[in-house]
Amino acid sequence: MEIFGLPLPVLAGQIVLGLVNGCFYAVLSLGLAVIFGLLRIVNFAHGAFFMMGAFGAWMLQHYVGAGYWAALLVVPLLVGLVGAAFERTLLRRLYGLDPIYGLLLTFGLVLVIEGGFRVAYGTTGYAYSTPETLRGVIDLGFMVMPRYRLWVIVAALTACILTWWVIERTRLGAMLRAATEKPVLTQGFGINVPRLLTLTYGAGIALAAFAGVLAAPILHVNSGMGSNLVIIVFAIVVIGGMGSVLGSIVTALGIGVIEGLTKVFYSEASSTVIFVVMTLVLLLRPRGLFGREGGA
Amino acid sequence: MKPARILIPVAVLALLAVPWFPQLVYPVFVMKLLCMALFACAYNLLLGFGGMMSFGHAAFFGSAAYLTGLATRDWGLTPELGLVVGTATAALLGAVVGALAIRRQGIYLAMITLALAQMIYFIFLQLPFTGAEDGMQQIPRGRLLGLIELGNDRVLYHLVLGVTLAGLWLIHRIVHSPFGHVVVAIREHEPRARSLGYPVARYKLMLFVLSAALSGLAGSMKALVFQLAALTDVHWHLSGDVVLMALLGGMHSVLGPALGATIVVGLQYYLDAFGGWVTLVTGAIFMVCVLVFRRGIAGVVTALRVPPSTQPPPRAPRTPPGRRTLSSSPPEPPVEA
Numbered sequence: 001m002e003i004f005g006l007p008l009p010v011l012a013g014q015i016v017l018g019l020v021n022g023c024f025y026a027v028l029s030l031g032l033a034v035i036f037g038l039l040r041i042v043n044f045a046h047g048a049f050f051m052m053g054a055f056g057a058w059m060l061q062h063y064v065g066a067g068y069w070a071a072l073l074v075v076p077l078l079v080g081l082v083g084a085a086f087e088r089t090l091l092r093r094l095y096g097l098d099p100i101y102g103l104l105l106t107f108g109l110v111l112v113i114e115g116g117f118r119v120a121y122g123t124t125g126y127a128y129s130t131p132e133t134l135r136g137v138i139d140l141g142f143m144v145m146p147r148y149r150l151w152v153i154v155a156a157l158t159a160c161i162l163t164w165w166v167i168e169r170t171r172l173g174a175m176l177r178a179a180t181e182k183p184v185l186t187q188g189f190g191i192n193v194p195r196l197l198t199l200t201y202g203a204g205i206a207l208a209a210f211a212g213v214l215a216a217p218i219l220h221v222n223s224g225m226g227s228n229l230v231i232i233v234f235a236i237v238v239i240g241g242m243g244s245v246l247g248s249i250v251t252a253l254g255i256g257v258i259e260g261l262t263k264v265f266y267s268e269a270s271s272t273v274i275f276v277v278m279t280l281v282l283l284l285r286p287r288g289l290f291g292r293e294g295g296a
Numbered sequence: 297m298k299p300a301r302i303l304i305p306v307a308v309l310a311l312l313a314v315p316w317f318p319q320l321v322y323p324v325f326v327m328k329l330l331c332m333a334l335f336a337c338a339y340n341l342l343l344g345f346g347g348m349m350s351f352g353h354a355a356f357f358g359s360a361a362y363l364t365g366l367a368t369r370d371w372g373l374t375p376e377l378g379l380v381v382g383t384a385t386a387a388l389l390g391a392v393v394g395a396l397a398i399r400r401q402g403i404y405l406a407m408i409t410l411a412l413a414q415m416i417y418f419i420f421l422q423l424p425f426t427g428a429e430d431g432m433q434q435i436p437r438g439r440l441l442g443l444i445e446l447g448n449d450r451v452l453y454h455l456v457l458g459v460t461l462a463g464l465w466l467i468h469r470i471v472h473s474p475f476g477h478v479v480v481a482i483r484e485h486e487p488r489a490r491s492l493g494y495p496v497a498r499y500k501l502m503l504f505v506l507s508a509a510l511s512g513l514a515g516s517m518k519a520l521v522f523q524l525a526a527l528t529d530v531h532w533h534l535s536g537d538v539v540l541m542a543l544l545g546g547m548h549s550v551l552g553p554a555l556g557a558t559i560v561v562g563l564q565y566y567l568d569a570f571g572g573w574v575t576l577v578t579g580a581i582f583m584v585c586v587l588v589f590r591r592g593i594a595g596v597v598t599a600l601r602v603p604p605s606t607q608p609p610p611r612a613p614r615t616p617p618g619r620r621t622l623s624s625s626p627p628e629p630p631v632e633a
Contacts, residue, residue, distance in 0.1 A: 042403045090617065093587055099403045100349050104543065105586040107536055111579025118572030223572075228414075229564040231532065235411040235594035238404060267423060279396060 006264060012143040014260040020149050020218070024050075024157035026249045028233045031162055031204035033242045034167070037179050038200045039153045041091060042081040047230030048113040049205045052079050053212020054221045054282065055117060058128050068131035068217075075213050076206040083205025084198050091201070092194075117223035125220030141279020152214050159210060164245045176200065230259035241291025251289060299523050300551075311403035311457055315450040316431055324521065325565060328461040332561050336541035338510030339466050343539070346503045347483030351406040352413025352540050353511050356386040358530030359416060361519035365435040366425055368520075369380030375438045375446055377518045379459070386512020388414070392401040394504030398497060410532060417530045422603065424455050431526030432543055435519055446520070456517050465482035468550050470506060479503050533575075537564075539576065543585050546594025555593050 013048045028046055035043050056075035058065040066074070086109065094101045167173040178186045179193050187193045212226075219225055233252075240251030255274055262273040269276070281289060305312035311330075315323050339353045360382035366603045368378040420426050421444065427433065446452045470476050482489040482496050490496050519525045528534065537560055545556025559580070567574045585592070 042407070090583070090587060101586050103349075103351075103403055104539065107539075108579045108582030108586060111536070111582060113574045113579075115572045115574070115576030115579055119574075119576060196398040223474055227532070231410055231414045234407040234529065235414075236398075236436070238407050240410065265440055271421075272415045275411050276410055278408070282396050282399050 009143045011261075011264060014225075014264045015257055016143075016153075016260075017263075018147060018257040018260020019253065020152050020256070021259060022160055022216055022253040024211050024229070025152055025233055025236055025256055026160055026252035027156050027207055027214075028229065029236050029240070029248045029252050030163055030245065031207040032233060032237055033245065034163070035201055035204040035249045036242050038097050039087075039095070039102070039175060039197055041094070041097060041100075041106070041201075043204065044103055044106040044231065045086075045109040045113065046204075046208050047206040047228075048110045049079055049083060049225065049226070050215070051117070051226035052082070052113065053209030054128070054216040054219070054225060055121075055212075055223075056209065057213045058126050058215040058221045061128065062126075065119060068213075071171060071216075072210070072213050076210040079209035079212075080202040080206030081249040084202030088203040089199050092197075110230075113249075114223050114227065123223060125222040125225075126214040128221055130217040146264030148217060152218070155214060156211065159207065162250050164208065164249075167245060168272065223294075232274055235274050239281045239288060240280050241288025243292045247290025304551075304594075308461065315453045323449050326517065326554075327456045327521045329558055331514045332457050332541070332557040334460045334517075335464045335511050335514035336538055336545065336557040337464055337551065338507050338514060339538045340542040340545075340547050340553040341467055341470065341510070342503060342507040343542050344546035344549075344553075345391035345476065345483065346507075347398040348398070348500065348504070348520065349402075349406045349539070350397070350504075350535075352409035352411075352532070352535050353508075353537065354525055354530050354534035354580065355393065355413035355416040356390055356508040356511040356537075357515035357518070357534065358525070358527075359389055359517035360386040361529045362420060362423075362426055362517040363403050363523035364519045365432045366396075368438055369432075369435050370425060374442055375440055375520055378520065379513065382516030382519070382551050383509050383513045386515065388423050390508020390512075391504045392478045392502065394508065398500045398504065410535070413530070413532060413535060414532055415587075417527070417532070421527065423426070426525070426527075429527065432519075433525055435523045437523065439557065448630060451522065453612055456521060457516050459513065459517060463471065463513055464551065464554070464597075467510065471550050475499070495564065536582075537578070540582050540585065540594075543590070544581065544592055546592025546596075547592035548591070549598070552592055552594030 028050060032043055032046055035041060035046075053075055056079060057068070057071040060071045060075065061068075080276065091102065091105060094105060130148050134151050134210070136152065137144045137146050139145075165173075167176060175186065175191050175196060178189075179196050183193050215225075232255075236252050236255050237248065239255065240248045255277065258277065259270060259273055263270040285291075308469065311326070314321055314326050335353075335357055339350070342348050342350055342353075346561040362379040363385040364382035367373045367377060367381040373381065393409060393412050397405050398411065400408060421428055425432065425477060437452060439445055440451075446455065476495055478499055482494065482499055486496060515525075515529060518529070535590075538557075538591065541556035541560050542558060543556070545554065546552030563577065563581075564574050567577060590598075
């Protein structure tokens with residue numbers, strides 16, 4: 001069977017690849033949006049923490065001999081703690097200032113983290129092996145799907161839905177939303193807002209690190225892997241608007257698929273297509289697809 | 297007496313003397329400093345005076361460098377025409393990027409410029425004449441106006457110094473012109489400026505184009521000096537560096553960013569052999585600046601010179617609490633020449 005002159009398996013393969021990328025974008029832009037919503041900080045370091053997640057998985061395997069599943073649990077926790085410590089000691093000092101300063105501080109952190117990893121591990125990539133149970137492929141009839149890619153899509157979407165559920169349906173999420181809308185009043189009700197901020201930042205970072213561990217077997221683990229990703233995620237945030245959780249997930253997946261399809265039909269543009277979409281959205285709907293009226 | 301009245305002539309004299317003492321300082325390094333100083337001051341036109349933080353200014357610097365290379369190497373134009381082509385390209389690109397970016401404000405503007413600059417980076421990576429990872433090499437310095445041979449470092453040095461000083465003077469004039477005052481008014485209170493009848497978007501775009509064009513001029517000169525235009529000139533690392541230069545030097549002064557550029561470029565020059573350490577140290581300085589040194593060197597010098605009693609009282613915040621703007625966070629010192 002052929003669609004647009006291409007065999008279906010090729011097309012489907014690229015769409016799946018696009019979905020996998022879209023899943024990484026979704027987890028990252030979700031964390032970015034949650035952090036921005038509460039802390040009013042654009043976390044440039046999100047990509048760097050993603051890289052730390054991937055590196056953490058590799059280091060656990062290399063030095064301790066711990067496997068993939070242990071890494072998937074431990075690494076986000078550890079990296080999340082690093083993030084929470086950063087919020088507690090440094091980021092906290094910038095609250096109330098223009099959000100630009102938060103962007104600049106986290107940009108400085110990116111340089112420190114990336115520079116540190118480059119000093120310690122150089123610029124070459126390290127390979128991380130796919131866990132035994134997720135090797136091989138599944139035959140779906142119309143295409144052959146590598147098991148690991150399927151797992152990434154399932155795991156990332158689960159993480160996204162879980163985050164959405166926590167924010168929208170739990171007591172903790174209700175406190176979070178209250179603190180986003182009226183921080184002073186929320187504190188007046190006896191809720192420890194500063195602790196909530198630390199928790200949120202830590203959780204957002206843990207999400208990024210989780211995506212990093214998921215990406216470790218697919219991408220080469222190296223010190224620069226996060227920065228290029230974070231710029232794409234910024235473009236996605238501009239396209240989707242940071243107003244809604246579901247909006248950012250849908251945008252991220254859609255962009256991933258568009259990128260995958262561009263690779264099939266006009267591969268020269270595959271690295272720029274996201275920015276072209278962003279330009280179009282800015283021209284037609286400056287506040288973003290899911291942005292609320294009145295947002296900057 | 298303002299110290300600038302003494303310091304600026306002294307600095308210009310020292311710079312004029314540089315080519316005669318190559319054993320003390322390497323003239324090519326000083327040329328790079330001059331290019332980066334012009335770049336930082338041009339960038340700060342937008343950040344410090346317009347209150348708009350672009351995170352993609354390397355795109356203008358680098359595109360100008362590539363186009364100057366294309367004009368002088370492949371089209372056979374003279375170097376001064378090469379500079380014109382590069383600057384014009386940057387201005388045009390600034391108009392396009394600016395028109396898109398000013399549709400949003402604050403951090404969104406930063407993210408949009410960063411994303412668009414990344415797109416320009418990928419375009420230059422793929423264009424046939426740029427030599428991709430190898431960079432565009434062997435850009436000829438040529439003969440100025442077809443007469444003066446620029447292959448000689450000493451001759452080229454004086455051209456670069458002259459163009460840089462002219463560029464800085466132009467920036468000074470822009471800031472102190474009626475146009476510059478309107479730009480500051482828009483930064484301080486956009487709705488009020490709009491209600492007074494100023495076409496806010498047009499002013500912002502004009503400032504964006506001026507800043508991009510002057511950044512391009514700096515990039516074009518850099519291409520002639522090093523006879524090379526490379527991907528590092530359009531990379532987001534450079535966009536970050538120029539933000540640091542403006543922040544470190546003091547973004548509320550005209551020449552402060554030049555000071556910041558001197559420190560950052562000098563640091564990168566001497567740490568170059570240590571690989572990743574350059575990035576690490578740059579990042580650490582960045583964080584310290586943002587946390588405790590937001591006024592920058594020029595701001596601190598001004599605060600030291602003016603006794604607290606004669607300093608203008610801090611203005612009442614005009615923005616709602618919790619949403620302060622770039623300008624109102626530190627009590628802003630008067631604009632320094």
